[in-house]
Amino acid sequence: MSPASLDEALVAAAQGGSAEAFSRLVERHQQAVRAFLRRACGDWSAADDLAQETFLAAWSRIGRLKAGASVRAWLCGIGYNKHLTAVRSASRERARGQAYEDDREVTLDAPAEDKIALEKAMAELPAEQRACVALCLAADFSHAEAAEALDMPLGTVKSHISRGRARLLLALGVCDDAS
Structure with missing residues (x-):
């Protein structure tokens, strides 16, 4: 039996629900997928993780593989898409980290007495108001x-933020021009 016809038989069995047939497909192609991902990523550990994710995704998508299609090419395509997703995710994480550092530098430039006054005013807020203010005003949550x-109703969060903001401004002696 040729390698292509063996793959076709294993795919058909896996599409029928045979975990054993899919396991044989993994055995047959895992080295090629790992090698491809190691070259694409340049990071062996990440490539091994992506290969595992590839095979998990392939198991759930085996029904979509068309008869006669190259299993190896299909698996490498899934792996490449996993790699691209990881690259985009890492890029977003770096951007978030940079934004955090940029915000932190601005906060660090505030006079120490202002920071202390803000911390004291925050500590005096009721716990739920403090949590809402911390998330929405300090951490940029919607x-x-x-x-x-x-796990609060939206209206309650809005009320806590409004009241908490007003209490903070009052405690800090800041005029609220927004009202």
Whole structure:
């Protein structure tokens, strides 16, 4: 039996639900997929993780593989898409980290007495108001994200932010021109 016809038989069996047939496909192609991902990533550890993700995704998508298609090419395509997703995710993470550092530098430039006054004013807020203010005003969460994170109704989060902001401004002696 030729390698291509063996792959076709294994694919057909795997599409029928045979985990053993899929396991044989993994055995047959894992070295090629790992080698490709190692070259694409340049990081062996990341490539091995991506290869595992590739085979997990392939198992759930085996029904989509068309008869006669190259299993190796299909698996490498899934792996490459996993790699691209990881690269985009890492890029977003670097951007978030840079934004955090940029915001942190601005905060660090504030006079120490202002920081102390703000911390004291925050500590005096009720716990739920403090949590809402910390997420929405300090961590740039949307009201909906804060509501989800804190498991509170959206209207409650909005009220806590409004009241908490007003209390902070009053405690800091700042005039609220926004009202």
